[in-house]
Amino acid sequence: MKILEWKIYGFGKWNDQSMELSTTQVNLLTGPNEAGKSTLYQFILFMLFGMNPKQRERYLPKSGGAMGGRLVIETETEGVVSIERIHDRHNGRAVCRMETGEEYGEEWLGELLGAADRHVYQSIFSFNSEDLLSLEEVTGENLGELLLNIGLTGSDEIYQTEKWLEKMTEDRFKPKGRKPIINEQLQRLETLDRERRAAEMEEKDYRRFLEEEKRTREELDYLDQAWQENLNRLYRAQQLIKARPVLLQYHQTKEEAEGKDKNLPFPVSGRERYQQLRESLLPLESEQRMLESRIEELREEQAELLDKVDEDMGGLAPSVLAEKEGYERLSHEQEQLEERRLSLNESVNRDLKNMDVPVGVEELDEYTLPFYIEETWRDLHAESQMVEQEERRIEEQWTEMSRTFDRVEVRKAEIEEERISRDQRDRYEKQIEAAYESAAASNPDRQGRTTKDQLYKRRTVGAGAAVGFVLFIGILIASGAGNGWFYLLLLGLAAISGSAAFMSHKRIRILAVSAANKLPISPHGLEEARRQMKREEKLQAEWEHLHQQWKRLSQEEIRLEEKRSHLSQRKNRLDAGIDEQKSLYPFLTSLQLAYWEKLYHLLTRARDKKLELNQTVKRMEENREQLLLSEERLKAFHHQMNWEFNSKDVQRGWQRLSDWIHEQERIDERRQQLEQSILGMKEKAKTCLDRMKVYQDKKYELFSMAGVDKEEDFLLKSKEKEEAEDLHARLYELGQRVEGMLSDEEQQEYAVWSMVPDESFLHATVEKFQAEKEQLEAKKKDTQKLLVETTSKLQSLERSGRRSETAHRFQTEKDRLQEQVKEWAKYQMALQFLRKTKQAYKDGYLPRVMDAAERYFHKLTKGKYGEIFLSEGTEVIQVRDGDGVVYNPEELSRGTRDQLYVSFRLALAETMADSFQLPFLVDDAFVHFDKDRLDTMLQILEDISLRNQVLLFSWRSDLSVHFRSAHTIELTS
Known part of the structure; x- marks a missing residue:
């Protein structure tokens, strides 16, 4: 797999950036610190393997926009594939697009990459300066173990599985442990075995102890019954002693109540009702007296206010105040x-x-400032700015044209000096034509195709191709940045012309060499003549191109002169408009x-x-x-009103008028209030009398029910009634207390309602029952002790009946131990099988890695170290130099250790080449390499680039000179 190009929508500091990569050369990405090299490194990993949301947040674009991009790769199986990832789309999952337009997802990308996940990729095909820095923390045997683990890296599942199997076996059994499951089960079986043997020794005299327990329980039940009966009698006697004071009060109250009649004629709750009537009448009587006094006061105030009213001026004042x-x-x-x-x-x-x-x-x-004046002044200002801009632009074009004129003239003069003379050109042409004619004469089969005219035609074609190529370069230089398609078209034409020129030159050279063998001129002289003529043709073509450019510049000079004339006319019209406005508005003269x-x-x-x-x-x-x-x-x-008026203080006059009117209004309002108050109070006094009559009628009704006429007689009779009711209520309360303290049986036994029991008799009875209680409790204690001893012996014997249960539990735990041992054996076998598999993997696979690492290390160290091997037993990596001295990694210098580490990474990538064909990423990993080591390392990377695509990130801008051929991309901070 190789990366063709990428397009970054937004990733960290990168935003809207595209880059194309080479698939056959080392891709060198250089730039200073903070130029974004590490960010590009992470972008490639993100596009191939993705990131979780928290990791993606670290690379959100600093200037806003979508986070993500597109990576175009080329594979042997699927061809060109475009991988796109966007942070907030599909949860950052990849969308893969084929050349045919088909789209696939993250799972398809995983199948395309095979077993290579992010960890595998970074362990094999990627390393940076941080990896070498972390290596500093590992010394001695740890370094060897770390590099050995790199050789086995494909996933950490093997390591996790091995640790899990070790944990599972140790959790179940340790030879000297106590916590594991099987160890605890063995201890449990030992305890059960001891219990089982002890239970078999305790089966004797069970029947005898059962009979003895039965007799003891019957005797204890009899004693409990007798003790309870005695306790009840003792409790009744004690309760009667406690109730005797209450009984004494009861009989005394009963004698007093027999002389009082509680059925005297008197209203129910008469005293309380009379008291309520008195409390209701007192405030009404007080209110009646207060109302009569208040009415008299209001009449006096009403007469005083009538003297203060001025009805004559009261009608005029409001109209004046209204103003x-x-x-x-x-x-x-x-x-x-x-x-x-x-x-x-x-x-x-x-x-x-x-x-x-x-x-x-x-x-x-x-x-006057009409509305159109603003637009007129704005137009004049805009025209002035445009005239200034046009004038500045014309001057810039004129300056640039002058510089171009100078460059063309200088180059034409240089070409004139470099060209050969006419005589030399004619001499070279004759030598070449003679060579062609001689070659044609010596080859009759091709005589028809190698005539002088045909040879001249081929030479012309070659020259035309060269001229076309020069014209192409000139157009590019003259036109600067242009249309991309136009450049592609010119590039294609140049390639065709160059190819034709090359083929023509090749055929001419063959004929020229053949002819040179038959001419007096030597082959070297003929080759020199051909080279001089070719150089002359190129100079001639370049001179003609410069001459055409000189003509175009002359035409451009004429056009600029016309623009200057037109601009002068515009400036005159502008000045006329400005002068016109200044004549209409003279104040504009002093303003820009x-x-x-x-x-x-x-x-x-x-x-x-x-x-x-x-x-x-x-x-x-x-x-x-x-x-x-x-x-x-x-x-x-x-x-x-005979008031003083000050015209300088009118506000005071208004205030005095307003105060006088308000005073008249207040007096009138107060008179009306007084009249209403008097009427209201008269109505209240009448209502108060009516309410008093109702209460007085109820009072006389109570007197009638009690059979009295006066308040004193009513209160005396009320007192007699209350005393009789209190005595009977007290008697009832004491009777209730006696019933609560004594049961019905106790009341009948001691006849408490007819007389009070003798106190000395009650105390003697309590002492008698107390002595009987103590005797019964002593007998109960001895019997209970005997029962406890008998029951203990029975329980001890009953345990012997659990022998079968103990034996059953022992067998159950033994079976469970066997199952646990089987499970432990399965984990132990799996662990041993995994370790044997790892060892077989090391024995069959690691030697290839060691051989390749040794080859790279030998080359990087210029043959100083010739052998890398694993120490016996500990398998720690060691190296041997040319003198046979063995070194551990921590004994090497920093640079040599880095070379050792890089050698293993390169060896691992080479060994894995059959399984993975992925790009090799290196991020500033050679900072400790001197010049010789660096040259050797870069040559190795250049060799690797023929097999795997290589991307080298570095801050050094001079690395490109160390490569035979490298695709360099410069990054700016």
Whole structure:
């Protein structure tokens, strides 16, 4: 596979860039640091193998646009294939297009590349200075192991599989381990075996202990029953002692309640109801007294306000005050107009000052600025710029034409000096013609085709081809950058002409050599004559081409003179237009043409401000007349009211009038409020009396139900009723407490409702039951101890019945151990097979890599080191020099170690050539090579380029001289 070209849409610093590569030469991409070499290196890897989204974000274009590109490759099986990847399209997956127009995806590209993924590619066909730098971190045996692993690189799956198999076997068994599965299973089997043997020794006296346990349990049940009965009696006696104070209160309260009648005639909740009525009547009575007092106060205030009302002037004042708002509005407007007048006047003067043109404020009204003047001034400015540009362009063309004239004249003079004289040219022609005639005479079979005219015709054809080639070069030089298709056409014609000239020259040379053998002139002299004539023909063709170019330049000189004349006429017309405008607007004389259009806008804005200023002054005069009329009416009202009026403080007069009117309105409003308040309070007083009557009726109704007429009798009877109810409620509460403390059985046994039990009798009963309880508990404790001993012996014997269960568990765990051993054996066999396969791979494949690496290393070191081999046992890479001294890699110099590393990479690529035909990428990997090493390395790369395409990225711009033939691409930072 070889890369023909690439097109970068956007990748890192690269944006919209295309490059074509050579398939037979080393492609040398040079440029200084930060020129983008490493970015191109990553672009190729991205196009072939892709990147994940996070990696792609690092190379998003710095100047925006799509991230991606197109890579055109040539393969032996599929021909030319175009690979396109775009970051935000198809999730960065490749789209492959064939020459036939068919499209394929990422999977097809993977099949095309075969087993080569990114890791394989970078391990075999790509290395850079960072790879050599990372090699510095590996020394001694690690370096040999690293290079050995490179030889086995195709994927890291073999390494991962080997590590996984080792982990699986070690997780299952280690000879001296305890954690692995099989080790733990062996320990478990040993424990079960000990338990099984112990269980077989414990099967005795089981029946006897069962009978003894039964008797002991029956005796313990009897003791529990007797203990519980005794405990109940003790609890009842103790509860009665606790309840005795409550029983005593109950019987005392019962005696008091028997002398009270709880059925006296009295309303239900009578006292509370009477109290609520009293609380409701008190605020109503207080409110009634307060309303009567407030009505009297309002009548007095109403009489005082009536003396302050002036009904005569009250009708005139509002009409005068109605003009206040208009007066204030006009005054405020007058102030704003004055500020606006001053601002406009200052702005107009400032604008005229900033314009710096001889125009006064009063002259603004004199000059008319119609709408078309702006366009006229703009056209004059544009025409002035175009005239200046045209004049500058003509001068540049004239200067360039003069330089070209000089070059043509100098070259024509050089050609005249280089050409041979006429006599020498005639002598050379005669020698060549004589040689052709002699050659034709000595070959009768070709006499018809080698006459003098035919030989002259062939020579003319050759000369014509040479002239065509020279014309082609001249056209390219004269025309500069042109159409690409036109160049391709000229290139094809030049190739045809050159081919014809070459074939004609070849046939002429054969005839000339043949004829030279029969002439007095030597073959060397004939060859010199032919060379001089060929050189003369080329010089003649070049001279004619220069002469034609000289004629074209003369015609160009005439055209430039015509352009100069036309430009002079345009300048005259432009000056006339400018003078006309200056005569109409004299102030333009002091201003450059480029600023006329801007001055038009400034003058227009200044004239608009002047017009607004005139209108503002007129409006101020009208407002002043209206203000004087309003002041006269206000002054007349003040005289009628005998108030002092100051014409300099009119606002104070308006305020005094407004305050007087507001005071009259407030008095009138207050009189109305007082009238409404009096009516409202009278209505409230009536409502209050009605509400009081309702409560008084309810109070007399309560007196009637209690059978009394006065409040004192009602309260006394209420107290007697409450005392009787409290005693009966207390008696009921104590009875409930007794029932809660004593059960029905205890109440009947001790007859608590008829009398209070004797306290000394109760204490004696408690002591008796307590002694019986202690005796029963001692017997229970001895019996329980005997039961525990018997039960323990039974449980010990029952374990002997688990012997079969223990044996079953032992066999189950043993079977499980066998399965685990089988599984461990499978992993162990797989691991041994993988290691044998790796060893077989090394034995059969690695020697080829070692031989190739030895050959490259020998060549790179100029034969100083002749052998590379692996040490026995450790398989560490070692080298032997010409004197037989063996070195480890860390004993070599930095440059020699780099050569050793590069030798292995080249050897690996050569060995893998049958499986992979991919481009070889090298990124500044030879920074530690001296000149001799570098020359040898570049020759090796040039040899590799015949088999694999080579792309060499370097900051050195002088590397191209070290190659026999290289395709150089210069990158700029």
